[in-house]
Amino acid sequence: MEGTNPFEMGAATEVFGLDRPELPGRPYHLEVCGPGPVSMRQGFFQLTPTAPLARLLHMDTVIVPGHPSPGNAASPELLDVLRSCHRRGARIVSFCSGAIVLAEAGLLDGRRATTHWRYVDELRAFPEVRVEPNVLFVEDDGVFTAAGSAAALDLSLHLIRLDKGEDAVNIVARRLLFAAHRTGDQRQFVDPPTTRAVTSTPSLDQVQTYALARLETPLTVKELAEVAQTSVTTFHRWFKKASGQTPQQWLILQRTNRARALLETTDDSVELIAETCGLGTAANLRSHIRRHLGTTPSAYRSAFRANIAIASGA
Numbered sequence: 181m182e183g184t185n186p187f188e189m190g191a192a193t194e195v196f197g198l199d200r201p202e203l204p205g206r207p208y209h210l211e212v213c214g215p216g217p218v219s220m221r222q223g224f225f226q227l228t229p230t231a232p233l234a235r236l237l238h239m240d241t242v243i244v245p246g247h248p249s250p251g252n253a254a255s256p257e258l259l260d261v262l263r264s265c266h267r268r269g270a271r272i273v274s275f276c277s278g279a280i281v282l283a284e285a286g287l288l289d290g291r292r293a294t295t296h297w298r299y300v301d302e303l304r305a306f307p308e309v310r311v312e313p314n315v316l317f318v319e320d321d322g323v324f325t326a327a328g329s330a331a332a333l334d335l336s337l338h339l340i341r342l343d344k345g346e347d348a349v350n351i352v353a354r355r356l357l358f359a360a361h362r363t364g365d366q367r368q369f370v371d372p373p374t375t376r377a378v379t380s381t382p383s384l385d386q387v388q389t390y391a392l393a394r395l396e397t398p399l400t401v402k403e404l405a406e407v408a409q410t411s412v413t414t415f416h417r418w419f420k421k422a423s424g425q426t427p428q429q430w431l432i433l434q435r436t437n438r439a440r441a442l443l444e445t446t447d448d449s450v451e452l453i454a455e456t457c458g459l460g461t462a463a464n465l466r467s468h469i470r471r472h473l474g475t476t477p478s479a480y481r482s483a484f485r486a487n488i489a490i491a492s493g494a
Contacts, residue, residue, distance in 0.1 A: 181258070181281075183248030186220045188275040188332045189227070192243050195336040195352060203340075203348050211235055215255070221248060233261050241271040241339070244278035245332070250302040259285040272323045273339070275332035277302075279325040283309050291320035296328030333358055345484060346441040384422045388430075395435050395458045401427045435459050436468045443469075443481040450477050 189212075197210035213236050214229035236242050242265045247254065262285045266272055274282050279295040280302055282288050289308035300313045312318050317326035317335040326335035333356065341349045390407050391399055404427055405415035419427050438457040442448055448456070454465035469477050 181214070181246070181248055181254065182218045183221055184218065184227075185246045185248065185276065186224070186227075187329055188245035188278070189220070191275065191332040191336060192245055194356070195333065195340070196243075200352065200355075202351055204344055211239070215257070233257060236261050236265050236270075237268070239265065239270055241273060243273040243275065244281045245275045247277040247280040247299075250277050250280045250299055254281045254284055262287060266323075269322075271339075273335065274325045275335070276326070276328035279303055282323065282325065287323055288325070291323055292318050293320065293323070293325040294318045294327055295325065296331075298328070330358075345444045346437055347445070384419070387419070388423075391431060392434060395431075395438055396456055397458060399431060399458070431458075432468060433472075436472050439465055439469065439477070440473070440480070443477055444484050453477070 193210060193212070196208045200207065211231045212227070212229045213231045213233050214227075215233060217226050217228045219226050242262065244262070253259075258281070262272065262282070266285075266287050272282065272287055274295075276296045277299045279288065279293050280299060282293070283303060283306040286308075288306065290310070292310045292312050293303065294312045294315050294317065295303050297313065300311060303309060304311050310320075315327070316331040317324065317338065324335055324339070326332050337349050337353060337358070340352055387404055387408050391404060401416060402412055404419075405412045408415050408418070410418065416427060419425075419430070423430055425433070435457040436459070439453050439459060442453045442456065446453075450462045450465055454460060454462050457465070459465045459468060466477060469475065469480060473480055475483070
């Protein structure tokens with residue numbers, strides 16, 4: 181769209197448009213669709229789409245990278261194309277103010293959605309939308325919305341996780357020099373994850389590396405504080421400031437991600453995976469998998485392998 185923010189456009193093209201032969205399965209094919217050459221935000225440069233809007237009707241995933249003027253409705257042509265894409269089963273995604281375009285198309289009616297905090301009031305002007313104002317991204321029945329800027333990368337990595345698994349996310353995150361595991365329900369206002377120390381203690385990276393090597397053991401905050409050479413209270417405050425999560429939240433997420441990777445790559449039982457990842461029991465594993473993925477371990481394993489088989493042409 182005319183006046184689109186180039187950052188969100190760049191996030192989509194960086195994650196899905198670059199050649200990444202190291203990723204499993206069929207590679208992503210990206211096309212930029214629009215009505216013709218458009219000026220990016222503030223007119224610094226122009227972008228020429230590679231295909232017309234109608235090309236979106238052939239896409240499996242459609243990303244709306246922003247609404248440059250939320251007070252003015254998007255073009256009827258764009259809204260009609262988005263409705264048609266949704267009807268035929270495409271995965272619909274918005275970054276930042278792009279959620280307002282989806283709302284104008286009626287695709288967020290009755291659904292949870294988020295946007296950048298600056299545009300929350302504009303999104304709330306659509307009474308059928310269940311606005312989640314503080315999260316980084318949210319999914320509701322195949323429609324994904326992300327808050328602004330860096331949250332577009334968070335959601336993009338989440339989509340890769342759904343398509344190709346945990347190992348693929350780590351590959352792309354390393355290429356991006358970006359944290360692979362910011363969850364969608366993390367608040368928009370926290371300090372971003374960093375690997376720099378915020379005190380003279382060992383860096384966050386050192387503490388996390390220590391923990392990741394011992395996920396199967398009953399790690400405690402006290403033990404991690406000793407690694408950081410600080411008190412439990414100071415460590416808890418330091419860790420949350422540096423990572424955006426409490427130590428307990430981070431540990432549970434890493435154990436769940438480890439379990440997800442084992443579900444994808446092994447035939448180990450749920451009980452063995454729970455023990456290997458430090459989640460204790462199969463019941464705990466099922467609880468955390470359902471919380472983070474909205475499904476059961478066995479259903480996730482089956483669905484992931486079916487998706488990989490389809491992507492590989494098997």
